[in-house]
Amino acid sequence: MVATQEATGKQARRAVTRDPQRTRAAILAAATAEFTANGLTGARVDAIATRARVNKRMIYHYFGGKDGLYLAVLESTYEAIRNAELDLHLGERDPLGGMRELVLFTWRYFLAHPEFLSLLGTENLNRASYLKRSKRIRELHSPLIGMISGLLQRGARDRVFRAGVDPVELYVTIAALGFFYLSNRHTLSTIFGRDLAAPKSIAARGEHIVEVVLGFLRR
Amino acid sequence: MVATQEATGKQARRAVTRDPQRTRAAILAAATAEFTANGLTGARVDAIATRARVNKRMIYHYFGGKDGLYLAVLESTYEAIRNAELDLHLGERDPLGGMRELVLFTWRYFLAHPEFLSLLGTENLNRASYLKRSKRIRELHSPLIGMISGLLQRGARDRVFRAGVDPVELYVTIAALGFFYLSNRHTLSTIFGRDLAAPKSIAARGEHIVEVVLGFLRR
Amino acid sequence: MVATQEATGKQARRAVTRDPQRTRAAILAAATAEFTANGLTGARVDAIATRARVNKRMIYHYFGGKDGLYLAVLESTYEAIRNAELDLHLGERDPLGGMRELVLFTWRYFLAHPEFLSLLGTENLNRASYLKRSKRIRELHSPLIGMISGLLQRGARDRVFRAGVDPVELYVTIAALGFFYLSNRHTLSTIFGRDLAAPKSIAARGEHIVEVVLGFLRR
Amino acid sequence: MVATQEATGKQARRAVTRDPQRTRAAILAAATAEFTANGLTGARVDAIATRARVNKRMIYHYFGGKDGLYLAVLESTYEAIRNAELDLHLGERDPLGGMRELVLFTWRYFLAHPEFLSLLGTENLNRASYLKRSKRIRELHSPLIGMISGLLQRGARDRVFRAGVDPVELYVTIAALGFFYLSNRHTLSTIFGRDLAAPKSIAARGEHIVEVVLGFLRR
DNA sequence: CATGAATGAGATTTCATTCAT
DNA sequence: TATGAATGAAATCTCATTCAT
Numbered sequence: 001m002v003a004t005q006e007a008t009g010k011q012a013r014r015a016v017t018r019d020p021q022r023t024r025a026a027i028l029a030a031a032t033a034e035f036t037a038n039g040l041t042g043a044r045v046d047a048i049a050t051r052a053r054v055n056k057r058m059i060y061h062y063f064g065g066k067d068g069l070y071l072a073v074l075e076s077t078y079e080a081i082r083n084a085e086l087d088l089h090l091g092e093r094d095p096l097g098g099m100r101e102l103v104l105f106t107w108r109y110f111l112a113h114p115e116f117l118s119l120l121g122t123e124n125l126n127r128a129s130y131l132k133r134s135k136r137i138r139e140l141h142s143p144l145i146g147m148i149s150g151l152l153q154r155g156a157r158d159r160v161f162r163a164g165v166d167p168v169e170l171y172v173t174i175a176a177l178g179f180f181y182l183s184n185r186h187t188l189s190t191i192f193g194r195d196l197a198a199p200k201s202i203a204a205r206g207e208h209i210v211e212v213v214l215g216f217l218r219r
Numbered sequence: 220m221v222a223t224q225e226a227t228g229k230q231a232r233r234a235v236t237r238d239p240q241r242t243r244a245a246i247l248a249a250a251t252a253e254f255t256a257n258g259l260t261g262a263r264v265d266a267i268a269t270r271a272r273v274n275k276r277m278i279y280h281y282f283g284g285k286d287g288l289y290l291a292v293l294e295s296t297y298e299a300i301r302n303a304e305l306d307l308h309l310g311e312r313d314p315l316g317g318m319r320e321l322v323l324f325t326w327r328y329f330l331a332h333p334e335f336l337s338l339l340g341t342e343n344l345n346r347a348s349y350l351k352r353s354k355r356i357r358e359l360h361s362p363l364i365g366m367i368s369g370l371l372q373r374g375a376r377d378r379v380f381r382a383g384v385d386p387v388e389l390y391v392t393i394a395a396l397g398f399f400y401l402s403n404r405h406t407l408s409t410i411f412g413r414d415l416a417a418p419k420s421i422a423a424r425g426e427h428i429v430e431v432v433l434g435f436l437r438r
Numbered sequence: 439m440v441a442t443q444e445a446t447g448k449q450a451r452r453a454v455t456r457d458p459q460r461t462r463a464a465i466l467a468a469a470t471a472e473f474t475a476n477g478l479t480g481a482r483v484d485a486i487a488t489r490a491r492v493n494k495r496m497i498y499h500y501f502g503g504k505d506g507l508y509l510a511v512l513e514s515t516y517e518a519i520r521n522a523e524l525d526l527h528l529g530e531r532d533p534l535g536g537m538r539e540l541v542l543f544t545w546r547y548f549l550a551h552p553e554f555l556s557l558l559g560t561e562n563l564n565r566a567s568y569l570k571r572s573k574r575i576r577e578l579h580s581p582l583i584g585m586i587s588g589l590l591q592r593g594a595r596d597r598v599f600r601a602g603v604d605p606v607e608l609y610v611t612i613a614a615l616g617f618f619y620l621s622n623r624h625t626l627s628t629i630f631g632r633d634l635a636a637p638k639s640i641a642a643r644g645e646h647i648v649e650v651v652l653g654f655l656r657r
Numbered sequence: 658m659v660a661t662q663e664a665t666g667k668q669a670r671r672a673v674t675r676d677p678q679r680t681r682a683a684i685l686a687a688a689t690a691e692f693t694a695n696g697l698t699g700a701r702v703d704a705i706a707t708r709a710r711v712n713k714r715m716i717y718h719y720f721g722g723k724d725g726l727y728l729a730v731l732e733s734t735y736e737a738i739r740n741a742e743l744d745l746h747l748g749e750r751d752p753l754g755g756m757r758e759l760v761l762f763t764w765r766y767f768l769a770h771p772e773f774l775s776l777l778g779t780e781n782l783n784r785a786s787y788l789k790r791s792k793r794i795r796e797l798h799s800p801l802i803g804m805i806s807g808l809l810q811r812g813a814r815d816r817v818f819r820a821g822v823d824p825v826e827l828y829v830t831i832a833a834l835g836f837f838y839l840s841n842r843h844t845l846s847t848i849f850g851r852d853l854a855a856p857k858s859i860a861a862r863g864e865h866i867v868e869v870v871l872g873f874l875r876r
Numbered sequence: 877c878a879t880g881a882a883t884g885a886g887a888t889t890t891c892a893t894t895c896a897t
Numbered sequence: 898t899a900t901g902a903a904t905g906a907a908a909t910c911t912c913a914t915t916c917a918t
């Protein structure tokens with residue numbers, strides 16, 4: 001009976017998938033969670049395999065190793081944000097409304113994608129070493145710069161916005177206002193004794209960001 | 220200075236000190252550099268001992284272990300910024316000039332103290348777990364919030380600034396504008412194909428930050 | 439047997455097994471010997487790995503660490519004595535003969551299993567801290583208490599034994615008479631200048647123990 | 658002010674004794690406690706120095722090292738029991754009463770001196786290696802063997818005790834009945850689910866031991 | 877006599893990766 | 898394709914002892 005059980009066990013345990021694509025996707029998802037939670041050096045290959053319910057060996061098969069897996073996670077995360085950005089159509093909007101939407105889009109994306117914040121944080125601690133290595137990411141141009149340029153030009157022409165604003169600088173500012181708040185909410189909450197992660201605080205921050213950006217741009 | 224030390228050669232290999240304060244300080248300095256460069260999990264106790272020219276055992280003697288050392292580094296780093304902040308006297312300044320100075324102070328401090336940025340990044344990836352544990356840091360209140368409050372009130376009274384701005388929110392904004400730019404300069408430079416670390420870019424960013432904050436506040 | 443293994447030489451260095459059960463068992467056996475010889479703190483993980491001809495890492499794989507391994511050794515040692523006790527059938531024996539057999543069984547088990555004595559000694563120095571933690575051991579009830587109870591009752595009924603003897607107290611006494619002699623033979627031999635480990639002494643002690651127990655019980 | 662405090666501190670900290678004998682005694686007492694609690698390999702030289710409120714260096718000064726200190730502890734512990742035994746005068750007692758007293762003396766000494774039990778346990782795990790090395794201990798002959806011999810002879814002559822009992826064997830038995838119970842009380846309590854350390858249990862054990870010894874000896 | 881900072885050797889534990897099946 | 902046991906290198910941490918003062 002014991003033997004039978006063991007045999008059954010083995011049959012049941014193995015070959016949960018035999019579906020290469022699913023295995024790959026499971027690893028990628030598990031790795032995203034693990035790298036998000038523990039950073040690059042903190043992440044454990046074993047933990048990823050366990051999370052993915054996949055044999056450790058598969059990680060080496062599909063991604064070459066921990067580094068390759070991290071790079072793949074980084075790439076898929078960047079692809080996701082670039083895809084989301086492509087859904088943003090501001091062409092017909094008036095400069096003020098368009099800018100407000102763009103700012104809110106960025107804020108909401110960060111809110112909905114903590115893994116993006118965390119991975120970017122990890123990457124920055126690494127001096128962007130993996131990102132620099134990825135041709136794929138470098139070729140993914142953000143359409144946001146173009147959108148911002150357009151809005152700034154139309155806004156300046158209509159005398160709604162101040163002139164002479166650098167679109168890259170502004171993009172960094174828009175990202176900074178949300179990113180810093182969210183990625184530092186734990187340290188900031190502790191230091192200010194105020195829960196910056198509470199829904200009310202989050203909502204207030206969204207409004208504040210819009211006001212800062214538009215307040216700065218508005219003539 | 221480092222070169223001088225190295226030049227003294229083999230004699231310098233050991234910390235012949237017998238000067239506990241110096242030994243402690245050497246470990247702390249070496250650890251700050253190592254944690255800054257490699258994060259918490261990436262830092263190596265051996266590397267710290269070597270950098271400090273100190274026996275590894277001393278780290279355990281003075282700080283209990285890697286974690287205790289990291290906490291000590293974090294605490295000393297926070298103490299340093301709080302001390303710097305105390306030197307900022309804005310009491311007599313007009314609201315606009317005072318705010319400009321405060322914004323520039325923050326920006327310049329971040330520029331001069333990359334270790335602060337990096338450690339904060341590390342700490343955020345850890346969900347502030349060490350910072351929360353440190354009674355010492357929690358008791359170090361930043362005087363900046365009070366200064367911002369005062370400037371906002373006087374500014375509003377004089378009809379120079381808009382009313383109703385939350386000082387904590389504004390502080391986060393001021394920090395965000397500099398912090399994000401600097402800590403993400405590697406990823407951003409790669410993605411925009413533009414060297415954000417170049418002196419010119421740095422100078423331009425400083426001006427931009429001042430303009431954003433004052434542009435937003437000004438009525 | 440050990441000699442044979444050693445003779446196979448360098449080929450045998452590694453446990454080429456790929457047989458988890460065998461690897462686990464080899465570690466357990468090596469650990470039992472090492473903990474028996476050197477106690478908990480004195481035992482070396484390296485030594486256990488070498489003895490088991492296994493990579494040190496496997497100890498952590500199978501047992502979690504030194505503590506987990508010690509606990510496993512303790513559990514398997516207790517299981518072994520409980521299993522041996524179950525083979526003792528005294529149901530049909532007259533009280534006197536049954537009691538003699540039980541006493542001799544205990545004495546012989548101790549003689550044949552020095553690892554049990556040593557581990558118990560270690561555990562007692564630790565105030566039974568590991569044993570208390572082991573649900574598995576706590577659930578292994580010794581059948582000896584029941585057997586002693588039965589013999590005492592039948593003996594009292596038949597007017598062969600004195601009445602009112604507590605079976606747990608008697609069990610402790612039976613164990614004490616052999617355990618103390620064996621585990622303290624080194625100190626005692628030194629102090630009395632008499633080799634208590636000599637076969638003759640051992641044989642005499644067995645008889646003495648039987649006489650003490652039966653002499654006490656007999657009416 | 659700070660300087661003054663520090664100077665005072667140093668003065669106050671050092672030279673608590675400057676009394677060699679007291680220092681030595683303090684170390685010995687602390688070491689006895691530490692070795693009792695943690696065994697030989699488990700004891701920490703640092704812990705002993707701290708317990709004794711003495712500089713670690715003094716241990717090396719007075720005892721040569723950890724091993725020498727352990728030996729000194731062992732010797733002083735044996736001296737103490739031998740001294741206590743010398744206070745026992747049974748010459749005039751009737752055999753039965755004398756034997757009862759001797760048994761109770763042993764039991765009570767063990768109860769009052771857990772450090773003796775623990776050190777003996779440690780020494781046995783070490784195969785009496787330190788004890789064998791100590792000429793001083795080997796020369797301390799226990800007067801108990803002589804007393805037991807006398808009682809047995811007088812008892813046999815008076816037809817109160819059985820004849821042919823070996824006094825060393827009996828001494829071992831007397832010691833065993835108490836020693837095993839006490840040194841194994843933690844394991845035994847756990848396994849029997851019964852608190853063997855409770856005052857009532859202790860009292861009952863004392864009576865049981867007397868009964869076993871006298872029951873065995875009595876004709 | 878006394879201090880406690882400093883040391884080196886070695887212990888336990890961790891981890892990414894490879895190998896036999 | 899999939900498994901998970903096995904590995905070596907290196908990391909963290911511990912400890913008895915020595916040294917400068």
